[in-house]
Amino acid sequence: MNGWDSSRPVFETDVRGTHIYTAWEGHRRFGYDLMRYLKPGKMVELGTYYGTSHFAFCQAVKDHGLDTECYAVDTWEGDKHSGTYEESFFESVKSCSETFYPGISHLLRMTFDEALNEFPDQSIDLLHIDGLHTYEAVKHDFESWLPKLAVNGIVLLHDVTVIKDDFGVYRLWAELRQLYPAVQFDHCFGLGIVAPKGYSTATASMLAQWGTIKPLYP
Structure with a gap:
């Protein structure tokens, strides 16, 4: 791909009536384009809920014939911020995964800490980190998973603009963006993109354009 362009993909889970609105809705097109632009070998999401972000990533892999392995890690039990999940949430995500993205989508129903053993370092x-949103929890997630991130890997954090109650992603985000190359989208509760282990030529080109492409989303 020469330069960044904004696509308008068809998300199959919408067409089949299995999609519901979540806070990640406005980032789906960006997530889709990020996948087709960077072509990562392995993508891991911590916190999937109803699959809005996960299936956006999977759709890009399917549409563009990428070799990316997409993993979604979640207990699908909920937490104090998201509330308790009904079992139907997981069943819906599982059905979409098997129906639309076989061989692409891999669901790991376990805690984030338990899933650490499933991935070698730098792999x-x-x-994408979108679990419990207290400062302590998201800091733990970032630090415990950082060894798993490959050289030139990218981390996405959701809810970086939410300042209320005991939400603390914005606090960690303020620290990270002082340390590493970073870009922030403010809409839909905020999405932060950070490169804590350097970045490739492709990512460098994308970073240079992000000031221009940001208005394309949502």
């Missing part, structure tokens, strides 16, 4: 090219 993940794109990591």
